Amino acid sequence: MPTYINSAFCKDCSKKLNIFHFLTDDEMNFINEHRHEVKFNPGETIFKQGGAFTHVACLTSGYGKVYIEGMNKKNLVLNILRPTEMIGGPGLFNDFRHHYSVSAIDDVVACFIEVESFMEVAKQNKEFASELFKWINQKGVRNFEKLINLTQKQMPGRIADALLYLSNSVYESDKFTVNISRQDIADLAAMSKESAIRIIKEFKESGFITCEGNDFNILEPKALHKISQTG
Amino acid sequence: MPTYINSAFCKDCSKKLNIFHFLTDDEMNFINEHRHEVKFNPGETIFKQGGAFTHVACLTSGYGKVYIEGMNKKNLVLNILRPTEMIGGPGLFNDFRHHYSVSAIDDVVACFIEVESFMEVAKQNKEFASELFKWINQKGVRNFEKLINLTQKQMPGRIADALLYLSNSVYESDKFTVNISRQDIADLAAMSKESAIRIIKEFKESGFITCEGNDFNILEPKALHKISQTG
DNA sequence: AACTTTGGTTGATAAATGTCAAGCAAAAGT
DNA sequence: ACTTTTGCTTGACATTTATCAACCAAAGTT
Numbered sequence: 001m002p003t004y005i006n007s008a009f010c011k012d013c014s015k016k017l018n019i020f021h022f023l024t025d026d027e028m029n030f031i032n033e034h035r036h037e038v039k040f041n042p043g044e045t046i047f048k049q050g051g052a053f054t055h056v057a058c059l060t061s062g063y064g065k066v067y068i069e070g071m072n073k074k075n076l077v078l079n080i081l082r083p084t085e086m087i088g089g090p091g092l093f094n095d096f097r098h099h100y101s102v103s104a105i106d107d108v109v110a111c112f113i114e115v116e117s118f119m120e121v122a123k124q125n126k127e128f129a130s131e132l133f134k135w136i137n138q139k140g141v142r143n144f145e146k147l148i149n150l151t152q153k154q155m156p157g158r159i160a161d162a163l164l165y166l167s168n169s170v171y172e173s174d175k176f177t178v179n180i181s182r183q184d185i186a187d188l189a190a191m192s193k194e195s196a197i198r199i200i201k202e203f204k205e206s207g208f209i210t211c212e213g214n215d216f217n218i219l220e221p222k223a224l225h226k227i228s229q230t231g
Numbered sequence: 232m233p234t235y236i237n238s239a240f241c242k243d244c245s246k247k248l249n250i251f252h253f254l255t256d257d258e259m260n261f262i263n264e265h266r267h268e269v270k271f272n273p274g275e276t277i278f279k280q281g282g283a284f285t286h287v288a289c290l291t292s293g294y295g296k297v298y299i300e301g302m303n304k305k306n307l308v309l310n311i312l313r314p315t316e317m318i319g320g321p322g323l324f325n326d327f328r329h330h331y332s333v334s335a336i337d338d339v340v341a342c343f344i345e346v347e348s349f350m351e352v353a354k355q356n357k358e359f360a361s362e363l364f365k366w367i368n369q370k371g372v373r374n375f376e377k378l379i380n381l382t383q384k385q386m387p388g389r390i391a392d393a394l395l396y397l398s399n400s401v402y403e404s405d406k407f408t409v410n411i412s413r414q415d416i417a418d419l420a421a422m423s424k425e426s427a428i429r430i431i432k433e434f435k436e437s438g439f440i441t442c443e444g445n446d447f448n449i450l451e452p453k454a455l456h457k458i459s460q461t462g
Numbered sequence: 463a464a465c466t467t468t469g470g471t472t473g474a475t476a477a478a479t480g481t482c483a484a485g486c487a488a489a490a491g492t
Numbered sequence: 493a494c495t496t497t498t499g500c501t502t503g504a505c506a507t508t509t510a511t512c513a514a515c516c517a518a519a520g521t522t
Contacts, residue, residue: 070379071462090371093364099375122364123357130354133324136367140321143374144330148301151381151421154478182500190382192480197501213488213500231302385508413470423510428471444470466521472514479508484501491496 013060013111016084019135022127034117040104046087047102053091055112059083062108063170063179067187068100077187078146080105080170080180088136093119105179150190153231158189159199160224163209167218174218244291244342247315250366253358265348271335277318278333284322286343290314293339294401294410298418299331308418309377311336311401311411319367324350336410381421384462389420390430391455394440398449405449 023031037060040046046057049069064081078100081087091097092115122129149161162185167174178185186196203209208224210217218224254262268291271277277288280300295312309331312318322328323346353360380392393416398405409416417427434440439455441448449455 068375068379070383071460072383074383076378076382090368090375092368093361094368094372099372119361123360126354129360130324130350133353133364133367136364136371137321137323137325140367140371140374141325141330143371143378144299144321147374147378147381148299148307150378151307152301152303152305193499194481194501195479201501229302424469425471425511426509432471464522466519468519469517471516473512474514475510475512477508477510479506481506482504484503486501487499489496489498492494 013058013084017058017086019086019128019131022125022131023121024125027121027125027128031113031117031121034114035111037109037111040108040110042104042106044104044108045101046104046108046110047089047098047100049098049101051098053089053096053098053115055115056092056118057087057102058111058113059085059087060109060111063105064108064110065103065105065180065184066100067103075187076190077184078143080166080188082170086135090136092136149228153228155189155191155195155199156202156227157229157231158191159185159196159203160228162189163200163203163216163218164221164224164228166216167221174221176216178214178216244289244315248289248317250317250359250362253356253362254352255356258352258356258359262344262348262352265345266342268340268342271339271341273335273337275335275339276332277335277339277341278320278329278331280329280332282329284320284327284329284346286346287323287349288318288333289342289344290316290318291340291342294336295339295341296334296336296411296415297331298334306418307421308415309374311397311419313401317366321367323367380459384459386420386422386426386430387433388459388462389422390416390427390434391459393420394431394434394447394449395452395455395459397447398452405452407447409445409447 020028020031040062046064059081061083064085064087066078066081066087067075068078070076081102087102087110089099091099096115122132149158153161165188166178166185167176170176171178182197183193185200186193189196200209200211203224204211206223208218208220210219251259251262271293277295290312292314295316295318297309297312297318298306299309301307312333318333318341320330322330327346353363380389384392396419397409397416398407401407402409413428414424416431417424420427431440431442434455435442437454439449439451441450
């Protein structure tokens with residue numbers, strides 16, 4: 001089983017990433033020449049917090065977990081990545097270090113683009129640069145929301161947010177089977193694993209959701225929204 | 232007393248802002264033609280969260296408070312601005328709304344630059360664009376740190392962070408007199424006013440700081456650092 | 463001078479949350 | 493088939509933190 005492949009052409013995958021929409025054919029080819037693909041096994045580290053920011057990456061298949069390694073070995077999960085999502089971070093154009101880690105949840109294929117080439121294109125192409133600004137700032141808005149959610153809501157509100165996030169943005173269905181652990185859900189909502197389990201149980205008993213093992217079903221999304229709003 | 236003035240020339244103030252270092256004279260003049268200054272009284276709103284992002288601003292004198300208006304009328308103070316600092320936010324190149332509010336702490340003069348002109352220069356000048364990317368991502372890193380500090384430290388660690396921030400980054404001295412309220416300090420550390428007061432009292436009793444009213448003196452910065460590290 | 467308002471402080475209490483320990487079930491290894 | 497490990501779950505408990513109420517002092521008002 002090869003861990004280094006270069007099967008797909010950039011253009012195919014980039015169709016789904018609107019950040020690449022404004023590239024010319026030449027620029028697309030340039031990017032294509034400065035990229036490579038890597039396969040990861042479940043649990044393996046794709047980006048390591050503190051490490052050198054040498055490449056931007058793009059998940060072409062599989063799920064990934066983006067998390068900040070915080071204090072006392074505690075992680076804060078920022079988001080769950082699906083194909084096809086780009087992975088960057090605030091080290092770009094800055095200190096060129098990774099400020100979060102990314103690990104493979106299941107079998108993952110990631111496409112790595114050399115950061116110099118990526119930035120060169122960003123400097124050449126104004127539209128691309130604008131999209132990049134937009135992309136970075138969208139992440140920024142999401143982090144603001146996370147800051148408020150995690151500091152001003154109590155546990156039921158935070159778990160409601162986490163479940164709605166998984167349902168709406170990750171698995172895109174009311175019914176979904178998670179491939180992340182309870183600890184990951186807890187790290188998404190910034191609480192202890194035990195507390196997360198207890199709140200999920202409460203939601204189950206209230207009839208807002210069903211949950212057998214890793215199978216979730218959001219029965220009353222409106223109720224969860226309300227809990228999220230209330231705090 | 233005029234509230235609309237246009238006294239200073241852009242170039243003077245921009246010397247201190249390294250983001251403007253790479254502008255040509257023409258670009259500088261262009262910015263200069265598309266800016267205006269406004270005076271604010273203490274407490275007045277400079278940027279309003281949710282409002283249209285029509286201008287980037289720069290504090291030319293006085294102190295400002297950047298805060299997210301969260302749930303249940305609770306605010307989260309992101310940082311305290313001093314002259315000469317630029318104010319933007321993740322609405323730029325994105326949805327062109329403000330995602331935080333900014334208010335004047337004391338008498339403030341702010342210089343507003345039209346966002347279209349600002350972006351035009353960013354698209355023209357690659358070096359400026361790079362600096363802008365860097366600036367935005369530096370804010371992003373700081374927000375990551377805030378996310379960890381506020382979700383993974385308990386109150387003493389968070390107050391230690393707040394005091395060190397005020398000492399090192401805002402008033403730039405071990406001895407300083409705050410012009411913000413106890414509530415603001417609490418909002419900086421994401422806790423209730425009463426809790427903030429209590430922790431400050433504990434630090435006083437431990438001999439780490441002195442504090443009479445608004446006069447603070449950091450006696451043992453190392454002790455505060457340790458508390459910040461421990462959580 | 464008397465009154466009101468505002469921000470700061472304190473104590474008592476209740477609520478929220480984490481920690482610890484134990485138990486359980488499924489999966490993995492031998 | 494047995495053991496071991498791993499992740500999930502639950503209960504009891506301790507700690508952290510917010511809330512509420514009262515009080516105080518300074519500053520502003522009448």
